[in-house]
Amino acid sequence: YADEIGISVNSGLYFTFMAIGLAVSRMFSGRQVDKGRITLVISLGMYLAAASFFGLAALERLMRWNPVFTSYLYIGIALSQGIAFGTMFPAFNTLFVNLAPNSQRGTATSTYLTSWDVGIGIGLMIGGSIAQAFGGFNHAYLFGACLTILSTLFFLLKAGPHFNRNKLR
Template sequence: MLRIVHGLAFGMVTVAGNTIVIDITPSSRRGEAVGYYGLMNNTAMSIGPMVGLFMHEACSFNTIFICSLTSGVLGFIMACLVRTPAKQPVESEPISFDRFILLKGIPAGISLLLLSIPYGMTTTYVAMYAEKIGITLSSGLFFTFMAFGMAVSRLFSGKQVDKGRITQIIILGLYLVCFCFFSLSLCGTLMKWNPEFTTVLFFVIALLLGVGFGTMFPAFNSLFVSLAPNSKRGTATSTYLTSWDVGIGIGLMSGGYIAQITSFDTAYFFGALLTVISALFFKLKVTPHFERNKMR
């Protein structure tokens, strides 16, 4: 029940936060602004597991949750300090499916959903995978490198989006992520051949995953917003985040199930195949659909 409340809270905060950033930013710098805003969110999603894993080795769960509560309270205080310009009330529209899901964004949502499944596997099971194959260094370092990769990529990807290179940035990120997940699925085999090389490769993969996902996040967000009229920016952002969250949920369930009946290597290989399908679908279907329907 608490987890359901968490989901409701995060769902409201992420949709509203993204929409506020889009509303208050000049259109010429929207990609850059979304990139910086997303950087904070995704960096937190990397730092959280990293710190949690480090604390788990030295602290009790009570201490970890008290620190989480403290962080949440500080976030609440910061949120109370946010001020935005007053907006004119929007006239109510007839109830329709398009008010909840951006129909023109469904193809991009499918591609994003396929991409987020292996991401969900990684954030949940990579520590167990590292322990299983014999990597002795703390798994928290994986998320450290991943967060660093995201931070570096966000410094340039948002500006490229503002120059109109939305689909090109996403395709580049998809290729990089495909390579990373195939390499991750091979780590169990490579560990038997050369443990030192595999350990280095494991953390290089984390860095490149951060670069790949950090490159794509602001571009995907801008893609959804570009498909919607100004009155449906919130719907566009909601569709973007819903696709991502649903994929992560599927990754949590499917990753554990596949690993239980086979191995983590197989689970990550399955995730790598999904990234290939996502890349092909995006290039062949989503890109031409976006070029035909974009509104700005």
């Protein structure tokens, strides 16, 4: 995507900052989950993920305005994506485990991780199709941002309240 829109930042740097974000997020989100703030942690991660995807979608237009700023923003987005994913994915796993009886904790984790893998695979195929059909990855990221907003609303209105009513620990 960076090559497509003219950002000359090394893609390895993008993934390095994403990894830093993942590591940093684990320092504070785990403590919050341990204090019982699972739904809050997930919500905050989802908000940040949506903002990151909207930011990625806007990079092409921003590149025309200020290439230097856009390059820094690109790295900032990598950091924020790392924080978002590192915050919400372990919290989601905890949510699933806390809904399952002790004898089904392994099944809950396995179901969550399988769903995550399937979702990534389907998302990559759909994202690639959207990018090809509409002429760029910015459209795929915009679509992903919109789906993240819908997912956040579903979580806030349905899944989060269900968890709070039915959690076992």
